[in-house]
Amino acid sequence: MSGGTFLGMPAFPRNAAAAVQDSQLRFNLRKATHTIRGKRASVVAELPDWAELRAAGKEIKDHTLRNLDRYLLQLEEAVTAAGGHVHWAADAAEANRIVADLVKATGETSVVKVKSMATQEIGLNEALQEEGITAYETDLAELIVQLGDDWPSHILVPAIHRNRSEIREIFQEKMASYGRAAPEGLTDEPRALAEAARLHLRERFLSTKVAVSGANFMIAETGTLVVLESEGNGRMCLTLPETLISVVGIEKLLPSWRDLEVFLQLLPRSSTGERMNPYTSTWTGAVEGQEFHLVLLDNGRTRVLADEVGRQALRCIRCSACLNVCPVYERAGGHAYGSVYPGPIGAILTPQLRGMGSALDASLPYASTLCGACFDACPVAIDIPEVLVHLRGKARHPRAERLGMRAAGWVFDRPARLAGAQRLGARLRRFVPGRLPGPLAGWTDTRDIPDIPAESFRDWWDRTDGGAR
Ligand code: SF4
Numbered sequence: 083m084s085g086g087t088f089l090g091m092p093a094f095p096r097n098a099a100a101a102v103q104d105s106q107l108r109f110n111l112r113k114a115t116h117t118i119r120g121k122r123a124s125v126v127a128e129l130p131d132w133a134e135l136r137a138a139g140k141e142i143k144d145h146t147l148r149n150l151d152r153y154l155l156q157l158e159e160a161v162t163a164a165g166g167h168v169h170w171a172a173d174a175a176e177a178n179r180i181v182a183d184l185v186k187a188t189g190e191t192s193v194v195k196v197k198s199m200a201t202q203e204i205g206l207n208e209a210l211q212e213e214g215i216t217a218y219e220t221d222l223a224e225l226i227v228q229l230g231d232d233w234p235s236h237i238l239v240p241a242i243h244r245n246r247s248e249i250r251e252i253f254q255e256k257m258a259s260y261g262r263a264a265p266e267g268l269t270d271e272p273r274a275l276a277e278a279a280r281l282h283l284r285e286r287f288l289s290t291k292v293a294v295s296g297a298n299f300m301i302a303e304t305g306t307l308v309v310l311e312s313e314g315n316g317r318m319c320l321t322l323p324e325t326l327i328s329v330v331g332i333e334k335l336l337p338s339w340r341d342l343e344v345f346l347q348l349l350p351r352s353s354t355g356e357r358m359n360p361y362t363s364t365w366t367g368a369v370e371g372q373e374f375h376l377v378l379l380d381n382g383r384t385r386v387l388a389d390e391v392g393r394q395a396l397r398c399i400r401c402s403a404c405l406n407v408c409p410v411y412e413r414a415g416g417h418a419y420g421s422v423y424p425g426p427i428g429a430i431l432t433p434q435l436r437g438m439g440s441a442l443d444a445s446l447p448y449a450s451t452l453c454g455a456c457f458d459a460c461p462v463a464i465d466i467p468e469v470l471v472h473l474r475g476k477a478r479h480p481r482a483e484r485l486g487m488r489a490a491g492w493v494f495d496r497p498a499r500l501a502g503a504q505r506l507g508a509r510l511r512r513f514v515p516g517r518l519p520g521p522l523a524g525w526t527d528t529r530d531i532p533d534i535p536a537e538s539f540r541d542w543w544d545r546t547d548g549g550a551r
Contacts, residue, residue: 093445097418098410107243107415114242115406121355122403122459128357129347139348140463142341143397147387153302153335154378160305164367166374171329177379178209181294181327184375185215188325190292196309196316197221198296199400200329200379202234202422203435206294217294218260218286220315222279229256235416235424237402238353243415246270253278261285283315293323297330298399299345300376303338306366307376310349310359320363329377332384333396345399348461352401382435391472395431397462404456404466410449419446426456430469438477447473482521504538511536 101107126132146153158168171177185193193210195201195217207217207228219228226241227234230252234240241249253264253275262282268274295316297307307328309316320326336342350359368374387393405411405425416424420442421432429446438444447470450456456466479487493503511534517526537545545551 093441094414094418094420094449095445097420097442098414098449101415101418102413104415106245108413110243110245111412111415114236114239115412118239118355118402119406122352122406123355125351125355125357129351135344135347136461136463138344139399139461140397142336142344143462144394146335146337147333147393147396149337150332150335150387153337154332156302157300157305157335158378160303161367161374161376162305164305166305166367166376169375169377171377171379171381173381174204177204177329177377177381178206180377181206181329182210182213182215184325184327185210185292186213188292190215190290190325192216192218192290193292193294193327194218194220194286194290194319194323195224196293196295196311196319197224197240198294198329199237199422200296200331201294203331204329204379204381206329218290220283220286220319221311222276222313222315225279225283226252229253229260233417234422236405237400237423237425237427238405239402243417246272246275249275257282283318287315287318287322291323292325292327293319295319295326295328297328297334298349299342300330300335301337301339301342302335304366306339306364308342309361309363310346311361311363312354312356312359314361317361317363320365324371325373325375326365326368327375327377329379331379331381333387333398349399349401352399352403352459352461382437386431386434389434389472392430392434392469394464395427395434395469397464398427398431399462400427401461403459403461404464407455407459408450409453409455410451414449419449421446426450426466426470427464430464430466430473433473438473444477447471447477480521501538501540505541507534508536508538510534 129135161168169180171180191214193215197219201207210217219225223239223241224234226232226244226249230244232241236242244252247270250268250270254268257264257278262285264278265281268278295309298310299308300306301308307330309320311317336345346358346362350356365374383396386396402425404427405416408426411425419425419428419432421428423431429449433443433446436443450467450470452467452470454467457464460466493499514531514534516531517523518531
């Protein structure tokens with residue numbers, strides 16, 4: 083019941099080349115992303131001050147990130163004063179160890195989970211499994227992914243790659259192994275599938291004493307955590323169990339309640355295309371009879387913060403609007419990115435959090451056409467193309483490419499050198515092959531080499547005085 087791991091996956095081009103052969107996957111992705119995209123566009127268009135909201139969201143996040151140390155300490159103080167316990171985790175291993183120790187201290191061997199990207203990022207379910215603790219996902223899509231021993235492929239709709247008949251099969255085959263079985267004669271009607279999940283999960287909520295969540299936002303001023311969701315499973319996890327453990331990335335801070343107002347408008351419209359999300363749960367510290375632990379997760383975030391261009395990725399509120407408009411994501415799907423963060427945000431966040439040491443992580447900044455649709459859709463104005471280009475500059479390049487780029491830089495550095503190169507090119511144009519040789523051949527596999535003109539524009543201009551002669 084691990085949900086699989088992305089470890090050891092090959093580079094993005096290989097994953098994507100395999101994914102685009104799957105016509106069912108492409109159909110599912112296109113249908114789902116275009117539906118959400120259309121809903122988002124219409125609810126965003128309703129707000130005349132969307133541009134101002136977007137600018138405010140960006141400013142609040144930038145201000146918070148600039149003062150992150152101060153606000154984190156303020157948050158810790160407020161959570162502690164409200165009866166909660168705060169733990170600091172430098173990396174995934176430390177966060178997993180903290181959570182496992184907390185669960186073991188309760189004497190329980192299972193936890194229910196609210197959908198959380200941070201816990202997926204650190205591989206919490208697998209780490210708990212090794213300690214003999216079973217983590218049960220309660221978000222419908224996460225349940226489908228977990229029962230199917232699958233990987234999430236979208237931030238908001240992790241089972242976006244599955245259609246309803248596949249989901250029915252998964253429920254029929256797997257539900258009984260993890261609790262209440264799927265009803266006899268289950269159909270693939272959405273209502274029937276939702277009811278099967280509801281009955282299955284209800285038993286789990288009522289019998290499990292420890293819950294693990296993430297949070298969309300944390301308010302430094304009061305120590306309040308906020309979760310936005312659509313199914314009510316979050317509300318059940320956050321209120322029923324005796325112990326609640328929340329694992330949250332340190333960048334999820336907002337200074338005050340007033341700031342939350344901006345994000346409660348930006349997030350639902352950008353993610354599900356709704357004016358308001360159905361459930362907004364907030365909690366501050368622990369209530370009587372319950373224990374609350376907050377695990378503040380770094381796991382590479384302070385390193386990202388140190389990068390002047392790349393740090394804007396930490397503004398992300400995980401709405402997934404950038405995925406739904408991305409032509410690459412629409413065709414390649416989420417698994418090709420080899421991370422819990424797929425699509426454009428994954429292409430800039432994963433290589434920064436994990437580093438670019440593996441072939442997969444080094445390939446992610448190239449998983450884009452740089453069309454800029456993600457930047458336009460992003461509610462906190464993350465200039466994803468700018469970060470992609472920045473990361474491409476940091477990636478390791480083959481020697482031939484580096485030499486070629488250095489030579490091109492030398493030529494373009496002086497107008498006289500460029501003019502000389504153009505004249506030389508014009509003289510040698512007869513000898514330019516149709517395909518480039520050796521390691522450069524890949525470039526011409528799918529492109530024609532443009533014809534070199536007999537005379538450059540500059541020379542023509544000088545010779546004809548701008549066309550006057
Ligand atoms: S990068 Fe922007 S559009 Fe993409 S998930 Fe994050 S906030 Fe949403």
